[in-house]
Amino acid sequence: MTETFDSFALVAIYSAMGVYVVAFIFFTLDLAKRSADAKPAAITASVGQNAAVGGRATVATLEAEAEAVAAPPRRVERVAFSLTVLAWALHVVGAVLRGLADGHVPWSNMFEFSLVSSAIAVGVFLFLQFWQDLKFLGTYITGFALIVLGVGTVNFYVPVTPLPPALQSYWLIIHVFVATLGTGFFAVGAGLSLIQLLQSRREADKTSRLKFLGTLPQADKLENLAYRVIVVGFVFWTFTLIAGSIWAFHAWGRYWGWDTKEVWTFIIWVLFAGYIHARATRGWRGTRSAWLAIIGFGAVAFNYTIVNLFFKGLHVYSGL
Amino acid sequence: MSRPYDHIEGSGPPEKSDPGITQPALGLTGYLRFFWRQLTSMRTAIVLLLLLAIAAVPGSMWPQRSSDPNGVIQFFSKNPTLAPVLDRLQLFDVYTSVWFSAIYILLFISLIGCVIPRTIYHLRALRAKPPRTPARLERLAVFEATELEPSELDPGESGKSVDASHAIEAARSQLRSSGYRVALYEGAKDLSVSAERGYLRETGNLVFHTALIGILFAVGLGGGFGYTGQKVIVEGQSFVNIKGAYDSFTPGRFFTDAALQPYRLTLDNFEAKYEEHSIQAYGQPIDYTAHVTTWLPHQKGVNSTIKVNEPLALGGSDLYLLGNGYAPTITVRDGQGNIAFTASVPFLPQDANLTSTGVVRVPDALPKQLAFLGFFYPTAGQLTTGALTSIHPDLRNPVLTLFAYTGDLGLDSGVPQNVYALDPTGLTQIAGGKSGAPAIELRPGQTVQLPDGLGSVTFTSASPNAAANDWSKSVPRYISLDIHRDPAQLWVLLFAIIAVAGLLSSLFLPRRRVWVKAIDGSDGRLRLEYAGLARGEDPGLAAAVSAIAERHAQRLKA
Ligand code: HEM
Numbered sequence: 065m066t067e068t069f070d071s072f073a074l075v076a077i078y079s080a081m082g083v084y085v086v087a088f089i090f091f092t093l094d095l096a097k098r099s100a101d102a103k104p105a106a107i108t109a110s111v112g113q114n115a116a117v118g119g120r121a122t123v124a125t126l127e128a129e130a131e132a133v134a135a136p137p138r139r140v141e142r143v144a145f146s147l148t149v150l151a152w153a154l155h156v157v158g159a160v161l162r163g164l165a166d167g168h169v170p171w172s173n174m175f176e177f178s179l180v181s182s183a184i185a186v187g188v189f190l191f192l193q194f195w196q197d198l199k200f201l202g203t204y205i206t207g208f209a210l211i212v213l214g215v216g217t218v219n220f221y222v223p224v225t226p227l228p229p230a231l232q233s234y235w236l237i238i239h240v241f242v243a244t245l246g247t248g249f250f251a252v253g254a255g256l257s258l259i260q261l262l263q264s265r266r267e268a269d270k271t272s273r274l275k276f277l278g279t280l281p282q283a284d285k286l287e288n289l290a291y292r293v294i295v296v297g298f299v300f301w302t303f304t305l306i307a308g309s310i311w312a313f314h315a316w317g318r319y320w321g322w323d324t325k326e327v328w329t330f331i332i333w334v335l336f337a338g339y340i341h342a343r344a345t346r347g348w349r350g351t352r353s354a355w356l357a358i359i360g361f362g363a364v365a366f367n368y369t370i371v372n373l374f375f376k377g378l379h380v381y382s383g384l
Numbered sequence: 385m386s387r388p389y390d391h392i393e394g395s396g397p398p399e400k401s402d403p404g405i406t407q408p409a410l411g412l413t414g415y416l417r418f419f420w421r422q423l424t425s426m427r428t429a430i431v432l433l434l435l436l437a438i439a440a441v442p443g444s445m446w447p448q449r450s451s452d453p454n455g456v457i458q459f460f461s462k463n464p465t466l467a468p469v470l471d472r473l474q475l476f477d478v479y480t481s482v483w484f485s486a487i488y489i490l491l492f493i494s495l496i497g498c499v500i501p502r503t504i505y506h507l508r509a510l511r512a513k514p515p516r517t518p519a520r521l522e523r524l525a526v527f528e529a530t531e532l533e534p535s536e537l538d539p540g541e542s543g544k545s546v547d548a549s550h551a552i553e554a555a556r557s558q559l560r561s562s563g564y565r566v567a568l569y570e571g572a573k574d575l576s577v578s579a580e581r582g583y584l585r586e587t588g589n590l591v592f593h594t595a596l597i598g599i600l601f602a603v604g605l606g607g608g609f610g611y612t613g614q615k616v617i618v619e620g621q622s623f624v625n626i627k628g629a630y631d632s633f634t635p636g637r638f639f640t641d642a643a644l645q646p647y648r649l650t651l652d653n654f655e656a657k658y659e660e661h662s663i664q665a666y667g668q669p670i671d672y673t674a675h676v677t678t679w680l681p682h683q684k685g686v687n688s689t690i691k692v693n694e695p696l697a698l699g700g701s702d703l704y705l706l707g708n709g710y711a712p713t714i715t716v717r718d719g720q721g722n723i724a725f726t727a728s729v730p731f732l733p734q735d736a737n738l739t740s741t742g743v744v745r746v747p748d749a750l751p752k753q754l755a756f757l758g759f760f761y762p763t764a765g766q767l768t769t770g771a772l773t774s775i776h777p778d779l780r781n782p783v784l785t786l787f788a789y790t791g792d793l794g795l796d797s798g799v800p801q802n803v804y805a806l807d808p809t810g811l812t813q814i815a816g817g818k819s820g821a822p823a824i825e826l827r828p829g830q831t832v833q834l835p836d837g838l839g840s841v842t843f844t845s846a847s848p849n850a851a852a853n854d855w856s857k858s859v860p861r862y863i864s865l866d867i868h869r870d871p872a873q874l875w876v877l878l879f880a881i882i883a884v885a886g887l888l889s890s891l892f893l894p895r896r897r898v899w900v901k902a903i904d905g906s907d908g909r910l911r912l913e914y915a916g917l918a919r920g921e922d923p924g925l926a927a928a929v930s931a932i933a934e935r936h937a938q939r940l941k942a
Contacts, residue, residue: 066662222664223662223664223665224662224664224665225659225662225664225665225668226659226662226665226668226670227670233693235693288921288923291921292921292923295891295892298891299884299887299888299891302883302884302887303884306880306884309880310877311693313873314693314694314695315692315693315704316704316706316866317612317695317702317704317706317866317867317868318612318868318870319873319876319877320603321450321451322443322448322450322451322478322479323451324444327440327441327443327444328444330440331437331440331441334433334434334436334437334440335433335434335437337433338430338433338434338437341426341429341430341433342430344426344920345426345427345430347427348427348430356434363437371444375444375445
């Protein structure tokens with residue numbers, strides 16, 4: 065039974081990767097199309113905001129409505145987005161099947177981390193669309209998912225194994241799940257900050273070869289979006305830290321011991337606290353805080369990969 | 385955005401006082417004040433936070449004495465020249481190092497210096513009325529206006545239609561019921577209500593930062609009054625909670641022996657379950673359970689279990705199951721036939737299949753002292769080289785091999801010795817290795833004579849009456865317990881929960897000011913103005929002002 069579920073899981077995962085590739089291509093085509101569409105005058109235009117703000121005579125709303133009319137329909141993007149939804153559904157099915165094969169939650173080794181964290185990152189991206197149109201991040205997110213899922217499946221795949229005693233705790237379920245949720249939000253936030261940096265460079269000298277930027281929101285709008293996504297990630301990360309210490313307390317008898325993974329969870333938390341402060345401080349807002357958001361996410365990625373694989377510590381459960 | 389920290393931050397150079405009086409002292413206070421202001425500024429907080437993150441990195445690159453003391457010893461022996469240099473820089477004690485401590489102490493001083501004035505400011509703001517309505521609301525970030533014709537307005541019961549004072553009264557009660565604090569103001573030609581909500585945002589922020597200080601103190605004090613210790617217990621053996629009974633014991637700074645509450649604990653039985661079904665995971669551990677009996681003074685024994693994620697709370701401390709292994713029972717008779725040694729010796733596991741090594745020292749053996757370096761294989765199998773290895777962690781084919789030595793063990797020299805390692809310098813090997821004689825190989829229940837009439841070694845079986853091929857109980861197991869007491873741990877948790885509550889309200893509650901202004905027109909028309917100002921992040925401000933305006937106009941209309 066276990067083997068059947070596991071092989072079906074792999075089928076679903078490989079199919080998801082296939083569809084992600086196509087979605088990635090379509091998102092990239094859309095960016096190319098955006099470059100073609102972008103007129104120099106469009107520099108100050110900002111689309112990508114749902115007109116959900118509503119209301120009557122506010123200046124902001126009028127602007128938003130005008131833009132909604134002006135923005136050309138993004139058919140290619142819509143196709144890409146639908147494909148992403150499909151790929152994600154396959155991806156989730158893959159994760160669920162793997163969990164059924166395991167007989168426990170599917171996040172106890174590197175392969176399963178990659179599987180679940182990429183699914184959550186894409187899930188966060190998809191669900192954020194109900195709040196804001198962030199489809200322009202599609203290339204970034206599908207690319208990210210492909211890399212994580214691809215490397216995870218090809219390089220880190222391990223067959224189903226029982227949970228070692230140290231991992232048999234519902235704090236594990238909470239801790240790791242919340243950590244991957246936080247990662248998903250940080251990933252989207254870093255993408256927004258990245259585009260913010262490109263955008264503010266373009267706004268400064270108006271000569272960017274990345275013409276599609278002209279169809280994207282302005283830098284300060286991107287900065288606000290990034291902030292709102294990242295603070296949600298930060299709250300999840302705070303929970304990760306606390307749930308992790310409670311788990312450590314049950315498993316090893318101390319809630320904090322500066323073990324390698326604890327160190328990195330702490331570093332990431334402190335970096336994003338720095339980011340939040342930077343956002344509230346003159347001279348640090350804007351480009352500098354955007355860099356902090358990217359560095360913070362870089363630390364998350366480092367933690368998942370290099371630290372898991374090469375650093376020694378109590379958290380030795382990469383399964384490799 | 386006049387947030388309190390803006391109020392504190394960068395408010396000019398230190399004020400000059402009367403230059404007539406002693407200059408140096410003034411210069412010093414001025415300098416101190418300048419320094420204090422720098423330290424408690426947001427900019428410094430960011431820099432210190434980033435420094436803290438960077439300073440934490442080396443602790444993950446090199447082994448730390450606190451979490452991995454053996455790793456440090458290994459690093460020293462592998463890198464004899466580099467290690468002392470790193471040690472000088474405290475890179476094996478990063479989190480207690482001078483430089484790491486300096487950063488977080490500065491950060492927390494900055495935090496305290498930042499939180500106290502903001503708390504005072506906030507307490508004042510909590511009691512103050514919302515500020516006077518700006519004269520020109522249309523200058524604010526969010527602004528809406530409508531004019532209502534007399535025909536649109538609710539005529540009311542008296543027949544006199546709604547005017548500015550009615551409108552403002554309606555706005556006041558509407559805003560109050562949606563949680564705003566309100567104040568009425570009268571301008572030259574207008575009436576207005578000024579409203580503010582979301583004080584809880586700043587409260588949450590202050591609670592969050594204060595809780596961080598609480599966590600730091602609780603961690604510091606808890607560590608100071610607590611202790612941690614390790615104890616290895618073999619099946620059937622007992623442990624009494626006194627300092628001398630621990631294998632290693634680390635007291636906190638303020639620890640006294642009185643913190644050790646008396647109790648006794650016996651390991652009745654240790655059970656390990658291994659995967660049987662999955663082929664890929666065959667032999668991986670699934671469950672460890674230690675069955676123990678505990679006695680508190682003047683009470684009957686209680687049966688309990690300790691599992692990996694389920695510590696046992698006993699006598700104010702928590703007992704954790706951190707490790708386990710085999711403790712073969714070895715009896716040595718010396719050349720004169722006397723029992724010179726008999727004990728179950730804990731062997732240190734070397735791999736997942738519990739190939740284990742251990743040392744037996746027999747200083748009482750006559751005519752010569754004896755020592756043995758042992759290898760234990762719970763399920764022995766042969767490598768292609770002919771060497772033995774364990775192929776399963778359970779007891780299926782237990783084999784003990786021993787290298788034997790004679791000579792002066794140096795136990796009288798007072799130099800502390802590692803109980804799990806044997807330094808062969810000065811000893812003569814008489815079995816195994818280069819001695820020419822084969823290593824001693826034993827199964828449970830067997831005895832072998834040592835060369836040269838030096839005596840004999842017995843590997844005693846713990847289940848002498850078991851069936852012929854049932855080895856499952858033949859060798860006792862041991863557990864390694866970590867025993868901790870941290871009287872502040874609940875405080876740490878409590879402060880952490882408070883911090884999260886503060887964080888949530890500080891990040892997600894909007895703080896905003898809203899104004900509604902009503903102006904009576906000459907022709908019975910009523911002009912209504914609505915404006916909002918965000919204080920901090922407030923993405924929903926425009927929508928909120930629109931909703932207020934809509935509901936308000938609805939109430940006034942016919
Ligand atoms: C131990 C170090 C610190 C940590 C971990 C930390 C963490 C945080 C976090 C997570 C937030 C966002 C949530 C909230 O507003 O409650 C925040 C906000 C804030 N912190 Fe800190 N903080 C630290 C030290 C400081 C210091 C030293 C200051 C003063 C200089 C300060 C001033 C502020 C201010 C003014 C905000 C509000 C920012 C905003 O409105 O977005 N913090 N801090």
